[in-house]
Amino acid sequence: MDIEWNHSRCIVCLNSGELTKEHVIPESLGGILTSRFLCCRCNSCFGAGFEANSRLAPEIRKAASGLGKDFSELKEKLELGAQYQSKFDEQTSKSKLRRDGHIGTSKLKDGSLIVPETDAPNSITSLMRKRGVADQEIKDAIAAWRAAPAGYTVNLGAGIKVRKWQGHPSIPTYDELPLSPLVPLKIAYEFTALLVGCAIYSPQLQPLRDVLLKQDKDLAGRMVTDNWASSPDVFHGIAFEGNHEVAQFQVRFFGLLAYTVRFPKIAVEHPPIVYTHRLNTGKEWAHLPDEVGQKPDGSTDHVGHLAS
Numbered sequence: 224m225d226i227e228w229n230h231s232r233c234i235v236c237l238n239s240g241e242l243t244k245e246h247v248i249p250e251s252l253g254g255i256l257t258s259r260f261l262c263c264r265c266n267s268c269f270g271a272g273f274e275a276n277s278r279l280a281p282e283i284r285k286a287a288s289g290l291g292k293d294f295s296e297l298k299e300k301l302e303l304g305a306q307y308q309s310k311f312d313e314q315t316s317k318s319k320l321r322r323d324g325h326i327g328t329s330k331l332k333d334g335s336l337i338v339p340e341t342d343a344p345n346s347i348t349s350l351m352r353k354r355g356v357a358d359q360e361i362k363d364a365i366a367a368w369r370a371a372p373a374g375y376t377v378n379l380g381a382g383i384k385v386r387k388w389q390g391h392p393s394i395p396t397y398d399e400l401p402l403s404p405l406v407p408l409k410i411a412y413e414f415t416a417l418l419v420g421c422a423i424y425s426p427q428l429q430p431l432r433d434v435l436l437k438q439d440k441d442l443a444g445r446m447v448t449d450n451w452a453s454s455p456d457v458f459h460g461i462a463f464e465g466n467h468e469v470a471q472f473q474v475r476f477f478g479l480l481a482y483t484v485r486f487p488k489i490a491v492e493h494p495p496i497v498y499t500h501r502l503n504t505g506k507e508w509a510h511l512p513d514e515v516g517q518k519p520d521g522s523t524d525h526v527g528h529l530a531s
């Protein structure tokens with residue numbers, strides 16, 4: 224759902240100007256809660272900065288891997304460009320997952336190439352042409368490659384060795400960077416804007432904006448803790464859990480991966496509220512849970528009132 228934003232300034236840099244549609248939960252993770260409250264610059268800085276690789280974060284992909292077959296499209300989208308490895312005897316080859324579902328060409332330590340089977344004739348041709356090999360020899364090389372048994376290294380001449388790949392299992396290496404704590408922090412901050420409206424521009428929130436503007440991962444890391452939930456449910460969620468000394472949020476991806484975000488020295492004047500986006504039906508809803516959060520106390524700065 225798109226929440227209307229009736230104020231003219233960007234909620235992060237506070238500049239006036241044209242505001243652009245922002246996905247509160249990154250679009251690359253399947254998020255659909257949006258509002259026009261970021262300027263173009265902040266939107267693209269976030270997109271190109273800490274959000275860029277969030278879909279490749281191992282914990283994100285592991286959480287999504289538990290989803291059923293109905294989510295194969297989303298899972299494929301998350302895996303695209305991820306690092307995979309295959310074992311050939313004692314050697315390991317690593318390469319990235321391509322759009323066609325194959326692992327790209329990679330090289331083993333002994334110099335032989337692992338070429339996706341569908342690509343092999345074309346790859347061999349272009350490799351050998353580059354080295355000035357005659358067409359007939361190239362044809363012979365491809366025929367030799369075709370005739371070779373799986374797992375066999377074919378010496379094609381001109382210094383090219385290709386390991387015949389067939390049905391070799393590839394597994395994700397999961398050695399990409401973990402999710403930046405800036406992602407859950409940004410989500411909690413933007414969700415707060417939806418709760419408090421123009422009070423988001425309050426000076427008390429400037430330290431949070433500074434962390435986002437500077438993309439300060441270390442400071443964000445101090446406000447965010449991660450844990451795994453036990454719910455196997457298929458949803459993304461954001462909850463404002465009330466003020467537990469300070470405003471506390473939970474951001475949940477794929478039901479399982481949970482982040483608690485706490486805003487230092489800041490309380491949000493709003494009852495606890497839960498937003499969920501069910502990934503199987505696309506249905507979203509926001510509701511007030513039964514549990515009532517504590518009233519902000521004197522040690523915290525109050526932010527705003529209910530959004531209208």
Ligand SMILES: [Zn+2]
Nearest residue numbers: 233236262265
């Ligand atoms: Zn901005």
